Amino acid sequence: MITVDFEKFPLAPGMRLLDVGCGQGRHSFEALRRGCDVTAFDANESDLADVKTMFGAMELEGEIGPGGRADVLHGDAREMPFEDNTFDRVIAAEILEHIHEDEQVMAEIFRVTKPGGLVAVSVPRNWPEQICWKLSGEYHEVEGGHIRIYKASELVERLQRAGLELLDTHHAHALHAPYWWIKCASGVDNDNIATKAYHKLLVWDLMKAPRATRWTEAALNPVLGKSVVVYLRKPLGDASEAA
Template identity: 75%
Template sequence: MITMDFDSAFPLWPGMTVLDVGAGQGRHSFEALRRGAVVTAFDQSESDLADIKTMFGAMELEGEVPDGASGTVLHGDARSMPFPDNSFDRVIASEILEHVHEDEAVMAEIFRVVKPGGLVAVSVPRSWPEKVCWKLSDSYHEVEGGHIRIYKASELVERLERAGLAPYKQHHAHALHAPYWWLKCAVGPDNNDNPAVKAYHRLLVWDMMKAPFVTRAAENALNPVVGKSFVVYAAKPEISA
């Protein structure tokens, strides 16, 4: 399930250096690697990073890694990243900022490590679908490492601008996932045996694996209305002469 638009809004070419901050299960790291990038998956979870490293190796064995591309993992804190200034052509921060109290410190670090002229892609849960989840279930967000805030779109954009970045495009994504999470919150976020939850999950897996026209068209039409994720693309200004 790819959130970022690598084809137009956030173009990525072979040989580019990419940092995936809060890489999680690695979905964007894997896509960047397939496109020929030199990828660093960065996260606080050592178990997630171990899984990503295993997948990087499997992709190489399957011939999915182009010549010159590579994938590495690194454990650390996004509020103080161990990279020199101006290190990466592209930085991705997907669904991480809503988990961090010092979110502006993370944004400042992202600004620091991206190269002048480089691009940043940030996604967070969209405000109104997220509010529905919070109203339906306290346990959805009141857990260790859970969501600690709900961003308004304008608030996220303003914070990125304060960090020094220049937002240039935004959109919503994953409309089909919003009702799924409302359903999970209604029956209990951990109740994966609920028949309705299981049926909806099968639909989402089918959509991700097969990408049929009917669900792709439906999601594209519904994203502006009910897309669960809000995505912002921003550039680091070039250094003035």
């Protein structure tokens, strides 16, 4: 399930891309298909092992774009082990809502992005997330769960305070919002008939991408989209910094 719109966040072969909090690697895989030099970075070593396995499978199947390469690295997003101005592109999809020191992570993202480089950040949208929290404490009151709900304006303000320039925003995954409401209402760990049926629909949509559901979701995203996605640029600065 891709959250970042790669028309708004263009990639090219050879670009260095950092996927912060890569999870199961959805954006890392797409960047590798497009020929980027990908670093999948996460605090979960089990997820990273799965991502590395998938990188190997992609190589065997010839799914890596020309010049593409990838690696995984375990670490803490609050203190990343990279030099300043390292990456052309940085993605942080659905991670900031899990971290108390979110502004520290934003500062690190700014630091490791090259001057002129692009950043894509996504978090759960405010009002769909509010409903999830009201329906289920279990949804967020767990270790590693969501610790805050952002307003889009608040997220943008914090990222700008870190030094990034806003380029664009949009909403994504409208079809997923009702699924999570049903799941929260029935119990996060209780897969009943309704949640199982809806999950099958989402998997079918993911695998087949039929026009009907793609058009429906695109039409509903501005109103119902579960995630808000923000696109930003690190200012160029002076010539010595950009060198």
